[in-house]
Amino acid sequence: MTKPKLGIQLKAKGYKLTQQRQQIMNFLQDSSLRLSAQDIHQQLKQQNSAISLDTVYRNLRLLTEIGIVGQISLPSGSVYERVEDQEHHHHLVCVDCEKVVCIAYCPEMKTYMAQAGAAGFDVIGHSFEIYGRCASCRHKYLHS
Amino acid sequence: MTKPKLGIQLKAKGYKLTQQRQQIMNFLQDSSLRLSAQDIHQQLKQQNSAISLDTVYRNLRLLTEIGIVGQISLPSGSVYERVEDQEHHHHLVCVDCEKVVCIAYCPEMKTYMAQAGAAGFDVIGHSFEIYGRCASCRHKYLHS
DNA sequence: ATCAGTGCAAACCATTTGCACGCGA
DNA sequence: TCGCGTGCAAATGGTTTGCACTGAT
Numbered sequence: 001m002t003k004p005k006l007g008i009q010l011k012a013k014g015y016k017l018t019q020q021r022q023q024i025m026n027f028l029q030d031s032s033l034r035l036s037a038q039d040i041h042q043q044l045k046q047q048n049s050a051i052s053l054d055t056v057y058r059n060l061r062l063l064t065e066i067g068i069v070g071q072i073s074l075p076s077g078s079v080y081e082r083v084e085d086q087e088h089h090h091h092l093v094c095v096d097c098e099k100v101v102c103i104a105y106c107p108e109m110k111t112y113m114a115q116a117g118a119a120g121f122d123v124i125g126h127s128f129e130i131y132g133r134c135a136s137c138r139h140k141y142l143h144s
Numbered sequence: 145m146t147k148p149k150l151g152i153q154l155k156a157k158g159y160k161l162t163q164q165r166q167q168i169m170n171f172l173q174d175s176s177l178r179l180s181a182q183d184i185h186q187q188l189k190q191q192n193s194a195i196s197l198d199t200v201y202r203n204l205r206l207l208t209e210i211g212i213v214g215q216i217s218l219p220s221g222s223v224y225e226r227v228e229d230q231e232h233h234h235h236l237v238c239v240d241c242e243k244v245v246c247i248a249y250c251p252e253m254k255t256y257m258a259q260a261g262a263a264g265f266d267v268i269g270h271s272f273e274i275y276g277r278c279a280s281c282r283h284k285y286l287h288s
Numbered sequence: 289a290t291c292a293g294t295g296c297a298a299a300c301c302a303t304t305t306g307c308a309c310g311c312g313a
Numbered sequence: 314t315c316g317c318g319t320g321c322a323a324a325t326g327g328t329t330t331g332c333a334c335t336g337a338t
Contacts, residue, residue, distance in 0.1 A: 016312055018318065027254045034277065037303080052320050057303060059318090071162060073217040075328095077302055090256065092265050095208070095215060115247045120279030121236050128272045130256060131216060135264030160292065160337055181328080201328060205295090219303095221327055267297050 006068070011143045013066055021059050023080075028069060034079040034100055072129065074098050090128040096137035103130075150212070158212055165196045165203050169226075172213060178223040214269025221238070225269055234272040 006025050007017040017081050027040055035043075037060055063069040070083045072091060076098060087102045092101040109128070116123050147208075150169050151161040171184055181204055185197045204224050207213040213224045236245040253272075260267050 011313095014317095016317065018312070020319075054304080054321080055319055071219065075215065075217050084159060090306090092263055093217075094265075095268055096253060100225050101263055101265075103256060103263070108223050112247060112272070116236050116274050116276060119236055119245055119247070121245070121274070121276045122278075123274055123276040124272040125276075126272070128256075128270070129216075130260050130265070130267055130270040132260060132265045132267040132269075133216060134266075136264050138264075158292095162293065162337070164294075193301055198296080198329080266329090 005063050009066065009068060015062065015066075019049075020055050021063075023049055023051065023062070024056060024059050025068070027084045028080065034072060034081045036077055036079050038077075039079075041069075067125065072100060074100075088129070092130050092132065092134075094134040094137055096133055099134050099137075101134070153210065153212060159206065159210075161191075164199050165207070167195065168203050169207070169212070172224065172226045178208055178216060178225040180221055180223050182221075183223075183279075195210060211268065216269055216271040218271070227268060234274070236276065236278070242287050248276075 006022065010021065014075050023044055024040060027043065028035065032055070037053065037056045040060075041051070041056045044056075045053055052124055060069065060071070062073045068083060069080045072079050072081070072093070074093060075095070079100070087101045089104060092103060093099075109126075112126075150166065151197055154161050154165065168184060171188065172179065181197065181200045184204075185195070187199045188195055188200075204213065204215070208215045208224070212227060214227045216223050216225070234247050236247060253270075256270075257267055
């Protein structure tokens, strides 16, 4: 709504706004969920807008590189979410059920960024994920 | 720093202590780095202790399930580290030359871990990488 | 002696890529 | 029109699995 239109952001980087890219972003826009490439492909198919799986992958990759979406790696593959700079956050990832929970952004992260700057690094992005077992999986785990 | 012996931990869960498992753990023990299955396989091969890649995968999986090692998913695959390893550090990764620079462990990271605990999460491991361009690559980049 | 663990090769599955055609600017 | 973007199919690469053999207890 108040953030720059997708088309603008793409054009600024020299990319075209295609139907497929629009559809993918609409999808990530609507849902606050994190979706895999396959999820997106499936669901678009059910909306009668069949776009190829390759294209979904290609565009998720592009959108990730541009910084419009964020990629989260899981043992079974990656999931994606829309990035909003204002609401930057990180994740807890359950190694059993792969549930992903957001944790609040913590200003102390800046300590790391400062070190990066001191090392002469131009920071482009960063990833931070905590892996573990969620409460319910831990319960199952202890009883097996 | 005497933690339970590997053999004991395995036996407690009904698993055997095999040469291969011992070798893999020795490896993770020694190195403070996080290694991929392939890394471990390669390096063991160079030590004249050739164990099959499948076995490395199978055992890393087992050790992860038992909670002896932590698995970290990255887009290019998984890396593993010893769980008790509190003294690990994080990295700056140059997106151009792929140079990796270590940065010191920062106690503020505990703030995140605390949040994980509050969410009922059993922390097994975490991943934190800063992506950017190193000083020399930035120079080249600006002149291309 | 038994059965979990191993090696090998083949299978799997998410993701990437080469190529020819189609569509956005 | 021009060249990026797409679809298709085939390739890739990390990881898993079926099977027969080996080794730890």
